Amino acid sequence: MAPTELDDTIYDFESLEELLKHRVLLESLSEGFGVVDENNIFSYVNKRFSDLLEYSNDEMIGHLLSDFLDDEEKLTQKHQIRKRTKGESSSYELTWTTKSGRKILTLISGVPILDKVGNYRGAFAVITDLTGYHAAEQKYKLLAEQSLQGLTVIQFDRYVYVNPAFCRMVGYSREEILNMPPNEAWDLIYQDDKKKLLEIAQNRKEGKPIPMPYEYRFIRRDGSIRWVQAFSGNIDYEGSSAVQVLIIDITEAREFEENLRNSEAKYRSLAVQSPQGIIIMGDNKFLYHNPAFKELIGYDDEELSQMDVDAVWNLVHPDDREELTKRMQDKIAGRAVAPRYEYRYMRKNGEIRWVESFSSQVEYNGRSAIQTVIVDISDRRQSERELRSAKDRAVFYLDLMGHDLTQQLQVILNSAALMKNATDSSVKESFYKIIGDAVKRSSRIIQEAKSTEQLLSVPLIERSLTQAVNICIEAMSHAENITFETYIMGGEAKVLADEYLELLISNILMNAIEHNVKERKRVWIRLDSSGLDYLLSISDDGPGIPDSTKAGLFDMSRRFGGLGLHTVNHLVEKYRGQIKVQDRVNGNYTQGLEVRIWLPKLIQPK
Numbered sequence: 001m002a003p004t005e006l007d008d009t010i011y012d013f014e015s016l017e018e019l020l021k022h023r024v025l026l027e028s029l030s031e032g033f034g035v036v037d038e039n040n041i042f043s044y045v046n047k048r049f050s051d052l053l054e055y056s057n058d059e060m061i062g063h064l065l066s067d068f069l070d071d072e073e074k075l076t077q078k079h080q081i082r083k084r085t086k087g088e089s090s091s092y093e094l095t096w097t098t099k100s101g102r103k104i105l106t107l108i109s110g111v112p113i114l115d116k117v118g119n120y121r122g123a124f125a126v127i128t129d130l131t132g133y134h135a136a137e138q139k140y141k142l143l144a145e146q147s148l149q150g151l152t153v154i155q156f157d158r159y160v161y162v163n164p165a166f167c168r169m170v171g172y173s174r175e176e177i178l179n180m181p182p183n184e185a186w187d188l189i190y191q192d193d194k195k196k197l198l199e200i201a202q203n204r205k206e207g208k209p210i211p212m213p214y215e216y217r218f219i220r221r222d223g224s225i226r227w228v229q230a231f232s233g234n235i236d237y238e239g240s241s242a243v244q245v246l247i248i249d250i251t252e253a254r255e256f257e258e259n260l261r262n263s264e265a266k267y268r269s270l271a272v273q274s275p276q277g278i279i280i281m282g283d284n285k286f287l288y289h290n291p292a293f294k295e296l297i298g299y300d301d302e303e304l305s306q307m308d309v310d311a312v313w314n315l316v317h318p319d320d321r322e323e324l325t326k327r328m329q330d331k332i333a334g335r336a337v338a339p340r341y342e343y344r345y346m347r348k349n350g351e352i353r354w355v356e357s358f359s360s361q362v363e364y365n366g367r368s369a370i371q372t373v374i375v376d377i378s379d380r381r382q383s384e385r386e387l388r389s390a391k392d393r394a395v396f397y398l399d400l401m402g403h404d405l406t407q408q409l410q411v412i413l414n415s416a417a418l419m420k421n422a423t424d425s426s427v428k429e430s431f432y433k434i435i436g437d438a439v440k441r442s443s444r445i446i447q448e449a450k451s452t453e454q455l456l457s458v459p460l461i462e463r464s465l466t467q468a469v470n471i472c473i474e475a476m477s478h479a480e481n482i483t484f485e486t487y488i489m490g491g492e493a494k495v496l497a498d499e500y501l502e503l504l505i506s507n508i509l510m511n512a513i514e515h516n517v518k519e520r521k522r523v524w525i526r527l528d529s530s531g532l533d534y535l536l537s538i539s540d541d542g543p544g545i546p547d548s549t550k551a552g553l554f555d556m557s558r559r560f561g562g563l564g565l566h567t568v569n570h571l572v573e574k575y576r577g578q579i580k581v582q583d584r585v586n587g588n589y590t591q592g593l594e595v596r597i598w599l600p601k602l603i604q605p606k
Helices: 013-019 023-027 047-052 071-085 131-146 164-170 174-178 182-186 191-205 251-262 264-272 291-297 301-305 309-314 318-332 378-421 425-450 465-476 501-514 562-574
Strands: 032-037 042-045 090-097 103-114 120-129 150-155 158-162 214-219 225-237 240-249 277-282 285-289 340-346 352-364 367-376 461-464 482-488 494-497 521-530 533-540 578-585 588-600
Touching: 032 047, 047 120, 071 090, 071 103, 071 120, 150 164, 150 225, 158 174, 158 182, 164 174, 164 214, 164 225, 164 240, 191 214, 191 225, 225 251, 277 291, 277 352, 285 301, 285 309, 291 340, 291 352, 291 367, 318 340, 318 352, 352 378, 378 425, 461 465, 465 482, 465 494, 465 501, 465 521, 465 533, 494 588, 501 521, 501 533, 501 562, 501 588, 562 578
Parallel strands: 482 521
Antiparallel strands: 032 042, 032 120, 090 103, 103 120, 150 158, 150 240, 214 225, 225 240, 277 285, 277 367, 340 352, 352 367, 461 494, 521 533, 533 588, 578 588
């Protein structure tokens, strides 16, 4: 039976022809767009698509789609074309071969084209370049390869990934480990620890809680024993469930404890050579620190030895001090405390470094003390943040193409089809206006997206938050129906940001203005110092937002905030700040919204 109307997956052939008349829209897309006929021959490609494959439009139009694929990808595309002939849409990954021979990974969102009686007449697709997204994944993999800690992935009782650190830990090559059958892999585990690991594996399968971390022993190829501490979790690896395990060699840490009891001199010798920071604390002061810790925080031996209680705790980021103090007190008192903890140190030059610490109670010079091994994880956290931002942005752009622009294309297609059959000139004119408005909305969406496509790659530099706020206020203060009430702290608020700092501020201001339906709108702007941060507060007297919506305002998967707030969220994260929304009048959301943004102060080196 032929379709009676256009929907999200089936497009009338003649209506598509009408759409192709609006090539200005298609050529302005930041994503590739292509159309093939029933013989899988390109009848149209936009410039973004042809540029992606390094061809001109003329070099692609009239040629088979398969001419631009290798043999393996041709099979993938053949399977997808069979879906199109059945009237099915789909999204899938496809790797193209460019004119120069490079491979370009893309996401294809394909839609069939049917004529009025339901016959297959071809297909069109949006083509999204996934190169940047996978580059972020590769960066994360590179980080894993360079990590000092072991990293493994276990699937179907076999190792399917091991990094170089793990290979060095057990004394086997990567190829040897990956080729081990399950029984040989288990032989790497010390006999007395196998039962415990089998219980952990069984509990994981049954959904029971797993202790984190847990310790056990490996038997190296040379027969020596290495103590390790493991953190594990379920992941999806190449389409199937697997377990990822982070493994930290704690053999030296255990030796440190034993050596400390027997010989402080020997302990100091081992600790000095450690690439990780080691400190011993008691009575709220340093009893011992090794060179790696000294390098981490940027103070010399004399400065550290003279630090009083307050100075010691000032090395820890203010937001982390209360929790770390409680952990130290519990540890000294002998109460149960998880040994692993992440927090921030403030270096002498003001730089913030994230660390991961592993603490244990020891006896030092006849007194109870806390020994802590400290691993600098700042680079790892930053790479994870960049990867998360890249994934979020990629997913958002896919959603933008699949929802916002597709919705406008649907309006254009439907209106074009109805306008074609209309006889009354006024009716035709109304449909023409609808099409024009949809084109303008699409163009605006595209321009907003394109304006921030370099957002993640632009480097951070010293910027004046004070100046940026004043510029944005000045640009909007000429509107007659808006009253701005401002308080700007004295002095210059210097932060690490980029050229998009004004975009962040103006997006929040525009959000406060555009969603306020009052004839006379009021906006309150305040910039002040807040500990190690500057706090920018923007409030309005608009309709406000219920608590149920506030919780998901910056959740990109729920799309409450749109492109503007999506950009704000990414910029705040890039600047290593925080953002929060709350009622302007506490407990009464109808009195307007307050957006609070904390950005770290730029502290000049001493």
